[in-house]
Amino acid sequence: MRTKTCLVVDDSKMIRRVASRILKDLKFATKEAENGQEAIDRCRVNMPDAILLDWNMPVMDGLDFLKELRKEPSGDKPVVVFCTAERDVLKISQALDAGADEYVMKPFDSDIIESKFYQAGLI
Template identity: 45%
Template sequence: MEMARCLIVDDSSVIRKVAKRILTSAEMMVTEAANGQEAIDMSAHEMADIIIVDSSLPDMDSSDLVRRLMALPADFKPVILLCLSELDLGAIMRAKRAGAKGYMLKPFTRSQLLEHFREFRFAA
């Protein structure tokens, strides 16, 4: 089985490091982006299987980032999850309309993050 790739887009280095520590394994390679433009640049070079996007990025609206990621030419479309610090139905609906598959709340635990990943991993 090919190694799965996950991209974590969050301006908080702490959140990125925690998520990377949770998800990195023999089956999963995890990369990080500190903002939307960095995520687009990385994804244009190599698209991740699943992308976790923070709902409040410093350089662009999260739904704009989702839309731009989904529009990139790639062999497949990534599974994108919006990550929020509080439930915001407006942000969730905008992200879903842009192409996100779902959302998760932070702070998250290892089991929550892995469960979200399992839920969408084979749905791609």
């Protein structure tokens, strides 16, 4: 069986490392990007199965990245889980309207990531 891939997009190196460790334990191969532009460039080379996406980042934020991603060939394929400290209900609905599949609040732990990925059909 093919190993599923997840792109972790966050401007915090520590968050990327923690998320990648959790995802590796869930048997995902991970790649990292520190902003939306870097993430879209990576997706154009190799579209992942899942994307764990931060909202507030320099260069291109998570919402702009998500809108760009969904326009790409195969951009409708990855399951996108927004992972952010953003607690504004309006912003959460914006993210879901733009094509996010799930939403995780920071701080998160392995149980939260595992349950969201399970709900999204990734595991």
